[in-house]
Amino acid sequence: MRLLIIKGFTLFELIISIAIISIISIIGIASYQPLIANQALSYRADQIYYTLKLAQSEAIKRNKTIYVHFCQQQSVWKMGISESSQCDCFTYNACQLDGIEKVQNLADGRTLFINEEAITFSGNQASYKALRFKVEIGSITLTNSEKKSLSIIQSGKRLRVCAPGIEKLGYPQC
Secondary structure, X not given: OOOOOOOOOOHHHHHHHHHHHHHHHHHHHHHHHHHHHHHHHHHHHHHHHHHHHHHHHHHHHHOOOEEEEEEEEOOEXXXXXXXXXXXXXXXXXXXXXXXXXXXXXXXXXXXXXXXXXXXXXXXXXXXXXXXXXXXOOEEEEEEEOOOOEEEEEEOOOOEEEEEOOOOEOOEOEO
């Protein structure tokens, strides 16, 4: 008589394996949360920096004043660019350049935060005039869920991103 040997996993072994994989996955995902929050902070700080640089170059190119607006609705912040000093980033097509809406999300109130006091541009808007170095000085500070912050500072002649307090995320100390 021939014996038939069946190779494989029992249901119990399969359930234990899935449970172990699930536990390891949960631990791994939790350790990535600070990394994701830090990357979001760096991305948004760079986004603000390059938007302000774009506004500066557009003002010179067009020979007109260009405004960057920081708009808030509860804990949500957006940023828009326009030639108008009045722009509501939450209203469709309110912030436009060349007929194209120029609005970007900044802070969602969960992973990234902006306190109203953290914006020192007057009227929550930065303005760039056509003449070189005719800019409104001010700053905006973003904070992530890990309590790390980055500031984007516009001085009379220089725009820079830096970390308040100590060097963080590859940015120099302010």
